[in-house]
Amino acid sequence: MLKDEKAVVVFSGGQDSTTCLFWAKQTFKEVIAVTFDYGQRHDAEIDVAKEIAAHLNVPHHILNMGLLNQLAPNALTRTDIAIEEREGEPPSTFVEGRNLLFLSFAAILGKQYDARHIVTGVCETDFSGYPDCRDSFVKSLNVTLNLSMDHEFVIHTPLMWLNKKETWALADQLGAFEYVRENTLTCYNGVKGSGCGECPACKLRQNGLDQYVEQKGGDV
Numbered sequence: 001m002l003k004d005e006k007a008v009v010v011f012s013g014g015q016d017s018t019t020c021l022f023w024a025k026q027t028f029k030e031v032i033a034v035t036f037d038y039g040q041r042h043d044a045e046i047d048v049a050k051e052i053a054a055h056l057n058v059p060h061h062i063l064n065m066g067l068l069n070q071l072a073p074n075a076l077t078r079t080d081i082a083i084e085e086r087e088g089e090p091p092s093t094f095v096e097g098r099n100l101l102f103l104s105f106a107a108i109l110g111k112q113y114d115a116r117h118i119v120t121g122v123c124e125t126d127f128s129g130y131p132d133c134r135d136s137f138v139k140s141l142n143v144t145l146n147l148s149m150d151h152e153f154v155i156h157t158p159l160m161w162l163n164k165k166e167t168w169a170l171a172d173q174l175g176a177f178e179y180v181r182e183n184t185l186t187c188y189n190g191v192k193g194s195g196c197g198e199c200p201a202c203k204l205r206q207n208g209l210d211q212y213v214e215q216k217g218g219d220v
Ligand code: ZN
Pocket: 186, 187, 188, 189, 190, 191, 195, 196, 197, 198, 199, 200, 201, 202
């Protein structure tokens, strides 16, 4: 029974991982959040993650992953690299190996807590060419983690097959629609809630929200 078990949630303070945090709280007995600090453009991201974890009463670990930025400079961490989308290749916000590393570290942390469940908000539906968001990658890594630590981890990906509209619907089902809308940070320009409205992350989030509100009858 999942209700008797513990889970570690990979948590950034954004819409997706906050929805996953609510999902995990409803699904498991005990939940631990882990946030990775890899020199994101905005320290605001870490602060938002701290606020949400504290508000939801979830123990929160912040792990320093500055190494990632050293290895793979990208537009999320470097202000001298523009955020752009290029036809046929991953956008400049792609961080090579990010989910490989994050999920591996989350599993190591989980084992210390005797937690075998790991929850991540990766999603193949709005797949913008990030290979380590694919379901096949997650399943493959799950096997590797189990072999590497002789443990029976289960990686959960509640958003894997949802589009943004459906992710808003899930937040609503979990009673977290307003909370996610107002308190999370998805925007590449570091603006909480509805964001700057201009960057690719804001546009994706807003499109999904508009579609969901329209489906509900425009009354949100
Ligand atoms: Zn934005």
